[in-house]
Amino acid sequence: MRLSALHTAAAVRSSAVLSVALVLAACGGPQGTQAVPSGAYALGQGGGSPSSTLRRLQASESALYSFKGGGDGAHPLSTLRYMRGALYGTTRLGGVSNSYGTVFSVTTSGSEAVVHVFGAGSDGAYPFAGLTTSGYGTTNSGGMGNGCNGCGTVYRISSSGNETVLHSFGKSSVDGSFPLGGLIGVNGTLYGTTDGGGIYQGTSGGGGTVYSITSSGSETLLHSFGSGTDGASPQGDLLEVNGTLYGTTYSGGTHDVGTVFSITPSGTETVLYSFKGGPDGSNPSSGLIKVGGALYGTTAGGGYPANKGTIFKVTLNGTETVLHSFFGGQDGSSPQYGSLLMVNKVLYGTTSSGGTNNLGTVYSITPSGVYAVVYSFRGGSDGANPEAGLINVGGALYGTTNVGGASNDGTVFALTP
Secondary structure, eight states: OHHHHHHHHHHHHHOOOOOOOOOOOOOOSSTTOOOOOTOOOEEEETTHHHHHOOOOOOOEEEEEEEEOOOOTTOOOSOOEEETTTTTEEEEBOTTTTSOOOEEEOOOOTTTTEEEOOOSTTTOOOOOOOOOOOOOOOESSSOOOOOOSSSEEEEEEEEEEEEEEEEEOOSTTTTTTOOOOOOEEEEEEEEEEEEEEEEEETEOOOBOOOEEEEEEEOEEEEEEEESSSBBBBBOOOEEEEEEEEEEESSSOOOTTOOOOEEEETTTTTTEEEEEOOSSSGGGGOOSSOEEETTEEEEEEEETTTTTOOOEEEEETSSOOOOEEEEESSSTTOOOOOSSOEEEEETEEEEEBOOOTTSOOOOEEEEEEEEEEEEEEESSGGGGOOOOOOOEEEEETTEEESSSSOOTTTTTEEEEEEE
């Protein structure tokens, strides 16, 4: 997806609804018969047919915090991070006297505090990504780059709430621009991606980048995607495995519908897998998780027969398997930015739409492909359209929804079985 289309899609996504708090404990059990939280719909291995195999279970739900759309923020798209005794995240909009986004904290009992309000100037604007445990993050816009004002930033938030901008993208005509993914720390260095910018065939205007940055703000361009077979438009977080970084691109690759790639800290990039579209899946916008000897992730499109996205695994030697194709009905549809989460040998994730009310779901899937819908959002105060991933804190799962809640500006939620 190119930048203009992406920003348009983000604006459209911000006009849905959600207010929820769920706390979900993961459930184990023998393969194929593991316990599924009550309130769920379950499918057999490989997905099955919703009309014939979907069965209803039961899950309890409670609201944790509803954003009000003013100074407290609006429309969170990032996965939460637990640190300093609270859940930390970002909102893409909202904040006092402007609407450029916030960094916030919420306790597990639902008390919210605004940590920082972005001002659209040099400090950045519109954060899509969350924070690292050390308080580092990215904004999709803002900053004071020389070659591209407003192309995003890397920043750090201190424990007292003070923000420091480490880097403004657009420092030159070939620097990256518009980061959507967050950061990962490896051996004292931060790594991330930008959705645009970089070098393409020796000139500016590439298909995104992978970069490294030190805690003092020294940035290095490691790889420029060329909108070709090496991939283009990375949007999810990177994953480190044994010193190598792994990620996805939304487009590019052999069939121009996305890739799974690896890159060394010195900048050697390899395409591990190119998606083919159709039943194979297309356009991954989330990061990856490693389970055993394979990487697991989601695609926003593709899958058979509905083209509503997939859950896949790719071995480290590049063999891909589709574990589940979303049908777009009760089983969910269109997983977005959130990476999968492993709890007690079961993977959990969210879909931005689909479910009983077509307002999104929380689902589980085993590494072998046994799928269940854990919760279907209902809209209104219950919330709708989750786009971020989940985290596990003390056996409970917490997440955010882009919309819904008391003011239709999104929620923080928790789920219990």
